[in-house]
Amino acid sequence: MTTTVLWLWLVAGISMVLAAGLMFLWRRSARLHREMSAQAVRLDESRENLVTALNSMDALVYVSDMETCELLFANDYATRISGGQIRPGIRCWQALQKDMTGPCSFCQNPKLIEAGHQNAPHRWHLQNTLNNRWYEAREKVIPWPGHRQAKIHIGIDITEQRAATEALKESDQKWSSLFNAMQEIVALHELIVDEKGRPVNYRLLDCNHSYCQNFGLERQRVVGRLATEVYGLTNPPFLLEFSGVALGGEPCSFESYFAPMDRHFSISVVSHRKNQFATITSDITMLKKMQDELKAKNRELEQIIYVASHDLRSPLVNVDGYARELEFAIKTLGPVELWPEPAARALPDIADALHHIRASAHQMDNLLKGLLKLSRLGRAALNIHPLDMNHLIGQLIESTGFQIREADANVVVTNLPPCRGDDVHVTQVFANLLDNAIKYRAPLRPCEIRISGRSVIGYAIYTVEDNGVGIAPEFHTKIFELFHRLQPKATDGEGLGLTMTRQVLGRLGGTIQIESASGQGSRFIVMLPAAIEPPGDQKERTS
Amino acid sequence: MSEKKEVIILIAEDDDGHAGLIRRNLERAGVANEVRRFSDGQEILDFLFLRGEGPVRQSGVAYTLLLDIRMPRVDGVEVLRQVKNDPELKKMPVIMITTTDDPQEVALCHEMGCNSYITKPVEYEAFVHAIRQLGLYLAVVQIPEISRTQP
Numbered sequence: 001m002t003t004t005v006l007w008l009w010l011v012a013g014i015s016m017v018l019a020a021g022l023m024f025l026w027r028r029s030a031r032l033h034r035e036m037s038a039q040a041v042r043l044d045e046s047r048e049n050l051v052t053a054l055n056s057m058d059a060l061v062y063v064s065d066m067e068t069c070e071l072l073f074a075n076d077y078a079t080r081i082s083g084g085q086i087r088p089g090i091r092c093w094q095a096l097q098k099d100m101t102g103p104c105s106f107c108q109n110p111k112l113i114e115a116g117h118q119n120a121p122h123r124w125h126l127q128n129t130l131n132n133r134w135y136e137a138r139e140k141v142i143p144w145p146g147h148r149q150a151k152i153h154i155g156i157d158i159t160e161q162r163a164a165t166e167a168l169k170e171s172d173q174k175w176s177s178l179f180n181a182m183q184e185i186v187a188l189h190e191l192i193v194d195e196k197g198r199p200v201n202y203r204l205l206d207c208n209h210s211y212c213q214n215f216g217l218e219r220q221r222v223v224g225r226l227a228t229e230v231y232g233l234t235n236p237p238f239l240l241e242f243s244g245v246a247l248g249g250e251p252c253s254f255e256s257y258f259a260p261m262d263r264h265f266s267i268s269v270v271s272h273r274k275n276q277f278a279t280i281t282s283d284i285t286m287l288k289k290m291q292d293e294l295k296a297k298n299r300e301l302e303q304i305i306y307v308a309s310h311d312l313r314s315p316l317v318n319v320d321g322y323a324r325e326l327e328f329a330i331k332t333l334g335p336v337e338l339w340p341e342p343a344a345r346a347l348p349d350i351a352d353a354l355h356h357i358r359a360s361a362h363q364m365d366n367l368l369k370g371l372l373k374l375s376r377l378g379r380a381a382l383n384i385h386p387l388d389m390n391h392l393i394g395q396l397i398e399s400t401g402f403q404i405r406e407a408d409a410n411v412v413v414t415n416l417p418p419c420r421g422d423d424v425h426v427t428q429v430f431a432n433l434l435d436n437a438i439k440y441r442a443p444l445r446p447c448e449i450r451i452s453g454r455s456v457i458g459y460a461i462y463t464v465e466d467n468g469v470g471i472a473p474e475f476h477t478k479i480f481e482l483f484h485r486l487q488p489k490a491t492d493g494e495g496l497g498l499t500m501t502r503q504v505l506g507r508l509g510g511t512i513q514i515e516s517a518s519g520q521g522s523r524f525i526v527m528l529p530a531a532i533e534p535p536g537d538q539k540e541r542t543s
Numbered sequence: 544m545s546e547k548k549e550v551i552i553l554i555a556e557d558d559d560g561h562a563g564l565i566r567r568n569l570e571r572a573g574v575a576n577e578v579r580r581f582s583d584g585q586e587i588l589d590f591l592f593l594r595g596e597g598p599v600r601q602s603g604v605a606y607t608l609l610l611d612i613r614m615p616r617v618d619g620v621e622v623l624r625q626v627k628n629d630p631e632l633k634k635m636p637v638i639m640i641t642t643t644d645d646p647q648e649v650a651l652c653h654e655m656g657c658n659s660y661i662t663k664p665v666e667y668e669a670f671v672h673a674i675r676q677l678g679l680y681l682a683v684v685q686i687p688e689i690s691r692t693q694p
Contacts, residue, residue: 310613310642310643311613313642313643313663314558314561314613314642314663315560317558317560317561317564317642317663318558318560318561318564321560321561321564322560322564325564325567328571372643372645376645376646376647
């Protein structure tokens with residue numbers, strides 16, 4: 001009995017212990033289970049958050065198996081560009097590229113395996129065959145549950161940047177090839193100033209091919225170096241001119257002889273940024289040489305005219321002088337009636353011949369005087385300065401007042417812009433034009449003369465317009481020729497006026513043109529270098 | 544009582560015709576003075592500076608020089624320069640007679656001390672007038688005698 005009781009107690013005890021143990025275990029497992037499911041929920045949440053984040057990205061994100069290329073994950077962006085092709089088991093090259101029958105030829109997987117997953121992401125640029133857009137791709141090998149190795153791909157659309165970069169590159173190439181193809185010597189510089197801000201030197205920032213060729217320098221020996229080093233000089237060439245542009249910003253051009261190279265240059269300086277400037281230089285040595293030759297030829301020609309006209313006048317003095325002596329001699333012979341027949345008949349003929357000889361000598365003398373005048377004009381010193389044309393023309397009209405009144409001419413002068421020239425020569429030009437306008441007035445209508453002016457860049461343009469007889473177009477070139485006279489019988493003059501006018505204007509850096517038709521009046525257009533002063537307002541003045 | 548001595552007119556002119564015309568017109572203008580003609584600048588310089596083989600000027604005689612500018616060997620401007628640089632000869636009136644009326648040349652000659660400047664014009668009346676004036680000038684003006692001594 002006792003034994004039975006004891007057993008019973010023992011069994012009951014063990015059972016209780018077991019029950020308690022089981023209870024404990026069950027409770028524990030239930031807690032574990034609860035904890036695990038909570039963790040799973042959290043994990044799910046976190047995964048969802050991650051996917052939401054990846055889906056909201058404006059970038060292509062996918063994960064694929066390294067071996068099979070099976071897509072393990074693709075974000076919404078990927079789904080969108082694939083056109084809804086993404087489904088379990090599809091490969092990246094099937095869903096995300098166009099008409100592919102196998103892995104992409106440009107697949108970077110071998111490179112990724114080589115790099116392993118410890119290394120930084122592999123970056124490269126590719127064009128997607130579905131939408132033709134350019135992407136900057138970042139790929140990296142990552143572990144993926146259930147797969148030995150997977151690849152994560154993040155592609156950022158860089159089509160616009162790439163286009164901008166391409167455009168920039170193209171433009172850069174364009175300018176660079178232009179820069180180097182230019183015949184002109186082009187260089188960019190930076191001004192160097194001392195502590196007080198005074199320019200002391202300048203540094204070469206860039207130079208073109210022509211620069212290297214002309215100066216016989218290699219680009220590497222020029223760029224980044226000081227002008228004094230590059231040219232081997234104590235004083236940087238043209239520092240004053242260059243610093244004026246670099247600091248003031250106003251472009252300037254000048255011509256200069258560069259002694260170290262024995263060459264003449266025409267240099268344009270522009271500044272695109274404070275303290276920086278570009279020089280565009282042309283070698284004008286040949287041009288200068290030709291100009292000098294031309295000048296020498298012109299001087300020679302003027303000398304010839306001078307000598308010829310002088311030496312030609314000398315025999316003319318004799319022709320006229322002795323013809324005159326003969327006239328005196330005839331006079332001493334007394335009246336014709338007192339002479340016997342042959343002499344009496346010959347004497348009037350002799351007198352007539354002498355008259356013709358002397359008239360021709362006078363005519364020739366006038367022509368030679370004209371030539372002398374012309375040659376003298378070409379040699380006369382010029383005093384060039386800004387001219388107040390309103391004042392100059394005003395004075396001219398005052399001094400020609402008698403002639404104007406006599407012709408009953410009405411001269412209208414509008415406000416005239418200033419110009420640069422020699423006042424004596426410029427006055428001569430307009431005196432000549434005014435004189436012509438009066439001389440060649442139309443007989444049947446009152447003479448109207450209008451002098452007006454306007455400014456264009458670098459020049460002042462004056463117009464002398466009349467309502468006179470006009471000049472037929474076929475004579476427009478002839479009238480500027482030496483000794484050419486349209487109406488030699490009707491008017492007097494040497495036929496030199498317009499020749500001299502054109503010569504004078506040529507020396508002053510100006511031009512003259514004519515617009516006219518026969519019977520329609522004439523318009524002479526005179527162009528002279530502009531003065532620096534600003535032109536005034538348009539006002540009418542009548543004299 | 545000082546007796547007015549006859550002035551001798553020297554003509555330096557390379558052109559025979561011109562020299563003849565000047566002579567004739569002087570006569571016609573009533574200038575009866577003795578006239579001596581020289582064919583170029585060198586001849587007149589030799590005469591004035593007592594050099595060479597030919598005739599030379601006399602002491603105590605009053606001379607007036609009509610000088611052409613363009614002459615072979617030595618030109619008129621050079622003759623004028625040498626004459627006006629000589630302390631004795633510079634007293635002698637010099638009248639430039641030339642074919643040009645180049646203002647620069649006229650100014651140069653005046654600067655160098657020429658007394659008058661006549662252009663040889665083809666307009667004969669003007670020339671005759673100029674010569675006549677010269678004749679009057681010669682008649683009125685006391686031409687200084689030139690001493691032979693040279694410093």
